[in-house]
Amino acid sequence: MSEAEARPLPAVDYLKIPADGDPYLEGSKCSACGAIFLGSRKICSRCAARDQMETIRLADTGTLYTYAIVHRSFPGVDVPFVSAVVDLDGGGTVKGNLMDIEPDPDRITFGMPVKVVYRDALGRKDKDGNSYLSYFFVPRE
């Protein structure tokens, strides 16, 4: 079995897939002002501090901040889907698809608890045939 078949690639660079452990989202926290960013960076765009960024593991739980229900998108994109902005517990905001819920405003509530799950990237492959792992949100009890 080849390496490419054995291990999917991360859909975005702030999604980390450890060789021996569960996938997670990575962020950076400014130790000067506390601002949290997705992925790694060197300078804080809130307070402009340099070299004060510490790499952190973002939480896998959060709450729904806002959303849209997308009914029309580009060719090849399955609709409808729920585009969700989620505030993660402990800080950081991430955007992604809210899954396992009816795409209906009557079913979706602001502030609802969600969990970050890691699944295949909807079958999307790159030109070399590599599979990808992505992150999604699902309702949490």
Add this chain to the structure above:
Amino acid sequence: MSNDVYVVGVDMIKFGRFPDRSVPDLGAEAALMALDDAGLAIKDMQALYCGNLYQANAMVGQRILQQIGQTGIPVVNCANACATGATAFREAWMAIKAEVYDLVLAVGVEQMGKGLLGGGGGGSGIPKEGLLGGGTMPTVFAEAGMEHARKYGTTFEQFAKVSVKNHHHSTLNPKAMYQIETPLPEVMNAEMISYPNTKLMCSVNVDGSAAAVLCSERKARELGLMSRAVKVRASVLTSDPWQERDLVMPDVNTCTRLAAKEAYERAGLGPSDIDLVELHDCFATAEILHYENLGLCGDGEAGRFIDEGHAALGGRTPVNVSGGLLSKGHPLGATGIANIYEVTTHLRGEAGKRQVEGARIGMTHVIGLGSACGIHILERAG
């Protein structure tokens, strides 16, 4: 004499779809219309600031002069997303304010394709649209609208009423792309693009151009142009200050609030002094946010503001009497100067059936996502 700057000529073409024409051709038409409005010629202009987004690397300003007169004046081409036209106008204003020139031409022009803007997601690997949420413009502004719904309970119906109002206004504007009434059920039952924005709640992608001739006070008096002149009381441009969610959720609110505060301060005016507003209704949800961002009503009152008709022609502060981006159309680079044309026309008392009676002071506002906010406050001079 003051270093105040005046608009002495302004015009726009009727927005529409002109696939057989070129960008410089459309820009040249508006430039000549604005020069004619001022009673001046291209040889009177000392500089040209040209706003265009999709051909930002293609010397559009110079190509306009190649059509209407190559006088050797400095030309600056600028791009600033949907704030492109306002940025070109503001650069022209600044050049006169700095007393470098007395007469400057600003042109905004765009030729648009059809279909969705934004999204795409570029980069290597796999397409991200619909995988990591949505990045199309209707989706971004739907999420911003739903943030307002979360805070204040704003309803789908209230967002939809914005579109009913602006489409109604455009029936009175012969230069709008559309002159069609869209009753509330029609707006709400139109194809859903990104809830809560239906197709009739999305701005229209059209081709268009607009231009303005800006002039120093000294020169306007010398040329006898003051009777129809409109004074620029404030010209402000901001970018988006850091907000905790803005790396995943473009913020159109904070940069607008920052710009509005500065514009009112510079003009020595408040929201109650403003007789009409042309604001950036790229989507119906956006207009609701900007009632509050521009201080036309208090925070949380925007739903009531539209319900009670305060933003309609004849209301407390008529908003987008041109039909707005929703119905007049939104040729990105032209929009910021087309709204200067609209407000100026009212301040001159020349807006015909859609005239805001007795208008003395007006405001224009645009947002370029990413973000840039441009605000101008204009006042009748005569």
